[in-house]
Amino acid sequence: MWIYVMFDLPTNTKAQRKAAAGFRHDLIKDGFQMMQFSVYIRHCATGENALVHINRVEAMVPAEGIVTVLKVTDRQFSDTRTFVGRKTTPPPPAPLQLELF
Numbered sequence: 001m002w003i004y005v006m007f008d009l010p011t012n013t014k015a016q017r018k019a020a021a022g023f024r025h026d027l028i029k030d031g032f033q034m035m036q037f038s039v040y041i042r043h044c045a046t047g048e049n050a051l052v053h054i055n056r057v058e059a060m061v062p063a064e065g066i067v068t069v070l071k072v073t074d075r076q077f078s079d080t081r082t083f084v085g086r087k088t089t090p091p092p093p094a095p096l097q098l099e100l101f
């Protein structure tokens with residue numbers, strides 16, 4: 001079982017930025033890994049274990065913003081496809097000679 005936590009938290013004021021950073025820190029402390037900037041994931045062995053972590057996320061939610069939790073099975077997670085942009089930057093040119101000093 002996998003848990004996705006997706007969120008959109010305001011960061012207009014210093015207090016809001018602190019709350020958003022604290023929320024991210026709490027997710028990492030609870031074993032979540034960042035998949036994208038506002039999407040964190042965590043594997044859970046059972047549905048009961050997933051419920052424990054979902055309840056923890058609910059308790060962490062800041063006063064402002066939106067937090068969505070999605071629970072998927074291992075089979076559904078295995079169908080995840082990630083695409084990376086096609087535009088690549090060429091590697092820097094190789095040096096003409098080896099410099100030791």
